[in-house]
Amino acid sequence: MDGILFLIFAAAAVLCGLNVVMQRQPIASALSLIGVMGSLAALYLLLGAQFIAAAQVIVYAGAIMVLFVIVIMLLNAGAEKRTGVSLMARYLGLPALAGLLGALSYVIFRAFADSGVVRFGRFSAGAARDVGQALFTKYLLPFEITSLLVLIAIAGAVVLAYKEFER
Amino acid sequence: MTAAGVPLSWYLILSAVLFALGVAGFLFRRNIITMFMSIELMLNAVNLSFVAFSYHLNQVDGNILAFFVMVVAAAEAAVGLAIILTVFKNRATLQIDEVESMKN
Numbered sequence: 001m002d003g004i005l006f007l008i009f010a011a012a013a014v015l016c017g018l019n020v021v022m023q024r025q026p027i028a029s030a031l032s033l034i035g036v037m038g039s040l041a042a043l044y045l046l047l048g049a050q051f052i053a054a055a056q057v058i059v060y061a062g063a064i065m066v067l068f069v070i071v072i073m074l075l076n077a078g079a080e081k082r083t084g085v086s087l088m089a090r091y092l093g094l095p096a097l098a099g100l101l102g103a104l105s106y107v108i109f110r111a112f113a114d115s116g117v118v119r120f121g122r123f124s125a126g127a128a129r130d131v132g133q134a135l136f137t138k139y140l141l142p143f144e145i146t147s148l149l150v151l152i153a154i155a156g157a158v159v160l161a162y163k164e165f166e167r
Numbered sequence: 168m169t170a171a172g173v174p175l176s177w178y179l180i181l182s183a184v185l186f187a188l189g190v191a192g193f194l195f196r197r198n199i200i201t202m203f204m205s206i207e208l209m210l211n212a213v214n215l216s217f218v219a220f221s222y223h224l225n226q227v228d229g230n231i232l233a234f235f236v237m238v239v240a241a242a243e244a245a246v247g248l249a250i251i252l253t254v255f256k257n258r259a260t261l262q263i264d265e266v267e268s269m270k271n
Contacts, residue, residue: 117172153242160249
């Protein structure tokens with residue numbers, strides 16, 4: 001059952017990811033990206049990370065992608081014009097990418113050849129209680145710094161958008 | 168079928184494939200918003216690696232790191248989209264190769 005679920009959601013993630021890259025319309029890319037994030041949330045659940053799965057759906061698929069879709073709507077972004085990519089990207093891009101993927105796969109298969117199989121339910125320390133406990137004890141300082149970062153980001157976004165409407 | 172799981176390396180390979188797709192989108196697309204979404208795809212791929220390693224090591228730390236990546240991605244999306252909005256107002260284009268005032 002685990003294997004079947006993994007294959008289903010991995011295939012969905014890869015297909016949606018391909019669609020993100022291939023589509024000419026930004027709105028189609030955005031909707032495919034929501035598909036990727038939903039499948040990844042299911043994979044997180046299989047890995048026992050319940051809190052991260054919920055946060056993935058709420059924060060990524062909910063908040064961030066709604067922001068993207070609203071901006072696409074606001075700017076009325078049409079299909080992308082096909083212009084020539086740079087020579088280096090055209091001739092070196094795909095081989096370099098294939099090389100990157102091959103090197104990564106080689107390292108992963110060498111280092112994790114005998115790492116055992118992933119079984120649903122073996123790891124249960126990803127519940128909200130455990131994550132919260134680690135977040136507010138061991139990772140308290142990074143957590144507080146992150147809140148500061150979010151505050152600065154909000155202020156920056158407001159400043160940028162405010163100048164916008166002044167003109 | 169019994170509860171036969173998949174090897175951990177499959178999760179990592181999936182993460183690598185998604186990351187490569189994100190890099191491809193960033194290199195070959197010419198729309199600012201699509202490039203930005205490719206970056207989000209790469210962040211998601213790395214998050215999958217974090218959660219898989221968290222499972223492998225039986226520690227919650229990977230989940231915490233994935234959470235931090237999520238928060239930073241939210242902040243980055245807010246600022247980035249505000250910048251895209253400003254660029255569009257000034258240039259009336261979303262094509263990345265028409266925004267080249269910093270080139271010369």
